[in-house]
Amino acid sequence: MKRPSLRRPEVSLPVxxxxxxxxxxxxxxxxxxxxxxxxxxxxxxxxxxxxxxxTLALGLTMIAGEFDLSVVGTYAVGGMLTVQAGQGHWAWGLLAAVGAGAAIGLLQGGLIARLRIPSMPVTLATYIALLGLASALSGGLTRTYSKAAVTLWVDQPVLTYFSPRSLITLGLFIVAAGVLSLSRWGRELRAIGGDRRAGRVAGVRVDRLIVGTFAASGVLSALGGSLLSFSLGSANPDPGVQPLIVAAAAALLGGVSLAGGRGHALGLLGGILAVALLAEIVTVAALPQYVSQLFFAGLLGIIVVIDAPDLHSALVRQRTRLRPGRPHPSPAGAQPTGQI
Structure with missing residues (x-):
């Protein structure tokens, strides 16, 4: 029998x-x-x-068993391209950012898939290179966006609680949830994340799937940076590592496995909403900033322990040994009592 859905980590953790x-x-x-x-x-x-x-970009690559460290670099480049190319019209800036994100993702995914190399060193190198590119594009300075009307529009209240920017983000999570649930791509993504070799044997086009996943990650990251630049009316060439840390914490809180093969877009949505509410609690309650940092550190430690691949089986074996009335195995080579 299958366990009830609420007992599965990809459901229970975000809920x-x-x-x-x-x-x-x-x-x-x-x-x-x-x-x-x-x-x-x-x-x-x-x-x-x-x-x-x-968070969505990083979570998709984690479901596939990869880890895209370059998301923050793509985020920064996307925002910078939006400001510089969108001075005439916002659409050109948005297209430049999304096109660059797709190109970055395709290049990384192609290298990882074709050369069969781990994603961590590739995406780390890309992250460093993209920060250098964003700094070169801006001369190391924050660049201002001159279209105040666009800045006002993306953050204007909609139905009291929302803004166009938050509605766009929410809509993309819903689209991703539909694709992962209803399409072959979602099933195959989890399959290669759980066991890539078995996926190849089953006929899954693993290389194409990895390239597509990294392309989606690049587009989402660049679009996130673009919307942020519209909102702030400026672009920063170096957003720091905090966005990556928070996104990783939100993805893990959303039920994505460190080993890959597990996770859902709705779980990622629950994880980032929990992180956003926690940040607002810290702000409204005027708590020290280190409170949220300690929370994330403790949370990640707990998730890492729970998600350890051999922990569950080790606990089951230990519980079996300690069960009352169960005979303990004899040492190797020892004769049972009463036998010659």
């Missing part, structure tokens, strides 16, 4: 995390002097919009 953070958010007036306002929900969704596409 539990989101439920806990929603309760903590709702109880803010009980342990602070601050009352909740609609703006607090809106601001949490803005945080979600800032890091959501980065």
């Amino acid at each position: 539990a995390a989101l439920a806990i953070t929603i309760i903590g958010f709702a109880l803010i007036p009980a342990y602070t002097d601050s009352a909740l306002a609609p703006f607090d929900v809106y601001n949490a969704l803005q945080i979600f919009a800032r890091l959501g596409l980065l």
Whole structure:
């Protein structure tokens, strides 16, 4: 029999995390002097919009058993290209960012798939190179976007709690969830993440799938950087490593396995929403910033222990040995009592 769906980590982790953070958010007036306002929900969704596409991009590669460290570099280059190419019209900036993200993803995916090399060193090298490229494009300076109307539009309130930027991000999560659930691509992505060799034997076009996944990661990362530049009215050549850390924490909180082969877009959505609510709790309650950092550090430690591949089997063996009434195995070579 299959276990109930709520017991599966890709479901239980994001559901539990989101439920806990929603309760903590709702109880803010009980342990602070601050009352909740609609703006607090809106601001949490803005945080979600800032890091959501980065989490989705990273999560997709993790489901495939890879890890795209270059997402933050693509994020920075996408934002910089948006500002520089979109001064005449916002669409040119958006197209430049998305096209660059697709090219970066195709190049990385092609190298990883064709040469059968690990993704970590490739994407790390790409990340460093992209930060250098973003700095070269801007001369090492923050660049300003002159179209104030676009900046006002992407962040204008919609239905009180949303903005066009958060709705676009939410819509892409829903599209990704549909593709992963209803298409062959989603099933094959989990298959190669769980066992790539078995996937090849089963006829899965592994190389094409890896290239497509990295291309999707590049497009999503660049689009996230583009929307952020529209929102801020500027682009920073070096966003730092914090976006990568938060995106990785949100992906793991969303039920994605460190070993690959497990995860869903809706779980990733729950993970990043939990992270966004936690960040808003820290802000509204005026807690020190290190509180969220300690939370993420402890959370990652717990997930790593739970997700350790041999931990569950070791615990089962130990429980079997300690079960009352079960005879313990005799040492190798020893004769059972009462026999000659």
